[in-house]
Structure formats: structure tokens, C-alpha cells
Amino acid sequence: MSTMFLSRSEVRDLLDMREVIGAVEQAFKDWAQGKAKMPTKSYMLVEKGDFRAMPGAIPGAAGVKWVNVHLGNSKLGLPSIMAILIYSDPDTGYPLAIMDATDITAYRTGATxxxxxxxxxxxxxxxxxxxxxxxxxxxxxxxxxxxxxxxxxxxxxxxxxxxxxxxxxxxxxxxxxxxxxxxxxxxxxxxxxxxxxxxxxxxxxxxxxxxxxxxxxxxxxxxxxxxxxxxxxxxxxxxxxxxxxxxxxxxxxxxxxxxxxxxxxxxxxxxxxxxxxxxxxxxxxxxxxxVAIEDIATAQLVYKKAKAKGGYLSREFVEE
Ligand SMILES: NC(=O)c1ccc[n+]([C@@H]2O[C@H](COP(=O)([O-])OP(=O)(O)OC[C@H]3O[C@@H](n4cnc5c(N)ncnc54)[C@H](O)[C@@H]3O)[C@@H](O)[C@H]2O)c1
CATH class of the missing domain: 3.40.50.720 (NAD(P)-binding Rossmann-like Domain)
Known part of the structure; x- marks a missing residue:
């Protein structure tokens, strides 16, 4: 077993809006039918911005997105919003992937x-x-x-x-x-x-x-x-x-x-x-x-496509 690491450009290349719309709509349906889990996102304010932790699980996938909003970042040449997602196997908890979620956020927001x-x-x-x-x-x-x-x-x-x-x-x-x-x-x-x-x-x-x-x-x-x-x-x-x-x-x-x-x-x-x-x-x-299920549904698409394509950086992250 290994953990896949997907950069922002690798994730972006795997995103397809039509597929994201389908996956996000299914996630909302699953949630309404009690088949998805999602605690309310938690906010943490810091001096120059804020962080949000967004955990969620849908059939076959679980994970958490860690995303910031720092509106002063443009002066530093950095995006104001950046996001990382840990994508796990819901049955074992194994971290299957760590991926950039900045474009996942934009795609799932548009799709929703x-x-x-x-x-x-x-x-x-x-x-x-x-x-x-x-x-x-x-x-x-x-x-x-x-x-x-x-x-x-x-x-x-x-x-x-x-x-x-x-x-x-x-x-x-x-x-x-x-x-x-x-x-x-x-x-x-x-x-x-x-x-x-x-x-x-x-x-x-x-x-x-x-x-x-x-x-x-x-x-x-x-x-x-x-x-x-x-x-x-x-x-x-x-x-x-x-x-x-x-x-x-x-x-x-x-x-x-x-x-x-x-x-x-x-x-x-x-x-x-x-x-x-x-x-x-x-x-x-x-x-x-x-909401987090939008991110997890999109991450599930990305992970499955990356796995099928192969060739991405993977590491034995979980050691005995
Ligand atoms: N609901 C969601 O799921 C979700 C997801 C992502 C971002 N957001 C929120 O959406 C907003 C936009 O995010 P973004 O990533 O596009 O930010 P951004 O900084 O890239 O773009 C915001 C744009 O709004 C413009 N703007 C500011 N005040 C305005 C006004 N009064 N009238 C017209 N334009 C104005 C700015 O000039 C800028 O071009 C933020 O508040 C962000 O937190 C919500």
C-alpha cells in the first residue's frame, strides 16, 4: 500500500466539470438519504486570515479538506485561498492520497x-x-x-x-x-x-x-x-x-x-x-x-482517475 501525492497542476489536469457535476449531485442525494456523513466545518481565526477544517464521508470515500482564506496574500504573490485534502479509505482509514484541493474547491463550487x-x-x-x-x-x-x-x-x-x-x-x-x-x-x-x-x-x-x-x-x-x-x-x-x-x-x-x-x-x-x-x-x-461532501466526491473522481492513469508520486507513508 502507498499514499499518492497529487500537485495542483496534476489535480487540475484530472478535473472535468461534467464529471464533477455528476459526482457532486450524487453526493447530495446520498447525504439526503443518510448515506453520507459530515460534521459542520470548523473555523479557526488567526491574525491575518482564517482556516477551515472540513471532514466528510460518502460511499467509498472519506477525507478532510484544510483550507485557508488570507485576503492579504496577493501582496505576497500568493493565492488568498489554498487547500489540501487528505483522502482516506473509509473501511481502514488508510490515507490513499494527499492532494491539492484549490481547484477541487473551485470546480465543486461551480458544479454545486x-x-x-x-x-x-x-x-x-x-x-x-x-x-x-x-x-x-x-x-x-x-x-x-x-x-x-x-x-x-x-x-x-x-x-x-x-x-x-x-x-x-x-x-x-x-x-x-x-x-x-x-x-x-x-x-x-x-x-x-x-x-x-x-x-x-x-x-x-x-x-x-x-x-x-x-x-x-x-x-x-x-x-x-x-x-x-x-x-x-x-x-x-x-x-x-x-x-x-x-x-x-x-x-x-x-x-x-x-x-x-x-x-x-x-x-x-x-x-x-x-x-x-x-x-x-x-x-x-x-x-x-x-460543504465537505462536495470536496470528497470530487476528490474520489480525481483519485480514481489518477490510479487508473498511474505514474504519480507515491510513498509508503504509513510505516510499521
Ligand atoms: N460557497 C462556497 O462554497 C465558496 C467556495 C469558494 C469561495 N467562496 C467565497 O466566494 C468569494 C469569492 O471567492 P474567489 O475565490 O473568487 O475570490 P477572488 O478574490 O478571486 O475574487 C473576488 C472578486 O470579487 C471582486 N469584488 C470584491 N468586492 C466586490 C463588489 N462589491 N462588487 C463586485 N465585485 C467585487 C474582487 O475585485 C475580485 O475580483 C469569497 O468570499 C470566498 O470566500 C465560497
Whole structure:
């Protein structure tokens, strides 16, 4: 037995968005049916950022992701978010692989939002709005372009160069820069900023819009005016995690929104326990905080492909 070590570029080369969407959707289904395990992620604040430990198990795989958010890192030429995942055999605990999980995080975040859009957005959605054009915007775009026939993609960022870079990266997609208000006037809107105050105003959200609220994944973060939540059908990835760290966390603390008003979880909708969108004029919101089963399901794909391909660095890590 040996432990496989997979670098960031090796993991990236093994990732395929279509496969990740399939694996993540199955993981949510398994979780809703009691076949997956996942304690709430734990946060540890340090002086210049934070760390999160995210353990989880799905059928055939277990593991933990250790991920940081250090927003000052760009000055040092380092990414603000980096992640490592230990991938283990659930039957023996053997560490089968240690892999970079930075791109796993981006892929599974994009995949999960697109899965939410599949169940919650209007089937005839043709326009996508990206509020925030940083790292996560790329995989939001890739995942949605795989599931919807998009005729227009708009992107807004407080840094124009971020939008320009996004447009340049995807010449095959109909992307243009737009004003914030214009970008929000899309059939599907993904908010992917680190904002701590609402960026999206209620007045700009049209009836029938689906919003993936991705950016708020820690206490104190929020991207939407709370009045949008009050009128919308809100679906969360994890009830406890969302109320503590998701889009609803600030409004709940301020008494502007009640956890009881959440419609359900993504797992309940995917597994058919609860219905997805039923009304073309409803505003739907997916509050994504990011859950460990998404990472483990993606890591399982990566590990299986790496094993089949062979040739990666492996070591007898566990010695007698
Ligand atoms: N829910 C999840 O599963 C999940 C997963 C990964 C990241 N995130 C969160 O998503 C957010 C974005 O992550 P990232 O990796 O893309 O970060 P990033 O730093 O690469 O990009 C963020 C972008 O948002 C822009 N921005 C900041 N404030 C803005 C505003 N008010 N309006 C418009 N644009 C604004 C920045 O200029 C930047 O281009 C972070 O808050 C991160 O913690 C959530």
C-alpha cells in the first residue's frame, strides 16, 4: 500500500466539470438519504486570515479538506485561498492520497451552483450574470455553460481588469462586461464576492430570477439585501452552516430573516423530498457555504482517475 501525492497542476489536469457535476449531485442525494456523513466545518481565526477544517464521508470515500482564506496574500504573490485534502479509505482509514484541493474547491463550487440552478432556475434560462469576476467566476461560468444554453453572460467586478481577464479566457462564450444593475437583470445570477455589505439591491432583481449566493461563507459576510431573502424561496446547502456563515447569517443575527423561513436543503430538492421551482415568477436563492461532501466526491473522481492513469508520486507513508 502507498499514499499518492497529487500537485495542483496534476489535480487540475484530472478535473472535468461534467464529471464533477455528476459526482457532486450524487453526493447530495446520498447525504439526503443518510448515506453520507459530515460534521459542520470548523473555523479557526488567526491574525491575518482564517482556516477551515472540513471532514466528510460518502460511499467509498472519506477525507478532510484544510483550507485557508488570507485576503492579504496577493501582496505576497500568493493565492488568498489554498487547500489540501487528505483522502482516506473509509473501511481502514488508510490515507490513499494527499492532494491539492484549490481547484477541487473551485470546480465543486461551480458544479454545486449549477446543480442548484438546474432545480431552481427557470428551465428556459438563457442569461447568466456574474457579480464578482475572481477565481470562482471561472468555474461558475464553466458549470452553467455545460447545463444551460446561454445566449448572454454578463460580468461585473469592482476591478475592471478582472472582467477583462475573464472575457479573454473564454473567447468561445458570449461574455460582456455590464453595470452591476444590468448584470443582476439576468435569468441566473451568481454572486461571488467577499462582500460584507449587500451588493445586490432588491429593486434590480426581476421576477423569475434564480440567484446563487456563493460569496458569503463565513460569519459577517453578505451579498444580498435582506429584503430579497424575505420574498424568495431560499434553499441552503446545510441549514446549520448557512445560518452561522452563509448568506442568511447576518440577516438572521439582525432579526431580519428567520431560519424557519428557509424552504429546504439542496439535498432535499435533489432527492425529490421537496419540489424545486414551481412558479415562473418566483425568486429563488441558493445559499452556498460549501460543504465537505462536495470536496470528497470530487476528490474520489480525481483519485480514481489518477490510479487508473498511474505514474504519480507515491510513498509508503504509513510505516510499521
Ligand atoms: N460557497 C462556497 O462554497 C465558496 C467556495 C469558494 C469561495 N467562496 C467565497 O466566494 C468569494 C469569492 O471567492 P474567489 O475565490 O473568487 O475570490 P477572488 O478574490 O478571486 O475574487 C473576488 C472578486 O470579487 C471582486 N469584488 C470584491 N468586492 C466586490 C463588489 N462589491 N462588487 C463586485 N465585485 C467585487 C474582487 O475585485 C475580485 O475580483 C469569497 O468570499 C470566498 O470566500 C465560497
Amino acid at each position: 451552483a449549477a446543480i442548484a440552478s438546474k432545480y431552481l432556475a427557470r428551465k428556459n434560462s438563457r442569461t447568466l450574470g456574474l457579480v464578482g469576476a475572481g477565481h470562482q467566476a471561472y468555474t461558475q461560468l464553466m458549470a452553467h455553460a455545460g447545463l444551460f444554453k446561454l445566449k448572454e453572460i454578463k460580468a461585473f467586478d469592482i476591478k475592471k481588469e478582472a472582467v477583462d481577464k475573464l472575457i479573454k479566457t473564454f473567447p468561445q462564450h458570449p461574455i460582456k462586461g455590464g453595470s452591476l444593475e444590468d448584470t443582476v437583470a439576468s435569468d441566473i445570477v451568481c454572486t461571488i464576492t467577499p462582500a460584507r455589505e449587500p451588493v445586490v439591491k432588491k429593486a434590480w432583481v426581476k421576477p423569475g430570477t434564480h440567484i446563487n449566493a456563493i460569496g458569503a461563507d463565513a460569519e459577517g459576510k453578505e451579498e444580498l439585501e435582506p429584503s430579497i431573502l424575505k420574498e424568495a424561496m431560499v434553499v441552503v446547502d446545510d441549514m446549520k452552516q448557512s445560518s452561522l456563515a452563509g448568506e442568511i447569517n447576518v440577516p438572521v443575527r439582525k432579526g431580519l430573516y428567520k431560519v424557519e423561513d428557509v424552504y429546504g436543503t439542496l439535498g432535499e430538492v435533489i432527492s425529490g423530498k421537496k419540489r424545486g421551482r414551481a412558479d415562473d415568477r418566483a425568486i429563488t436563492i441558493f445559499d452556498s457555504t460549501g
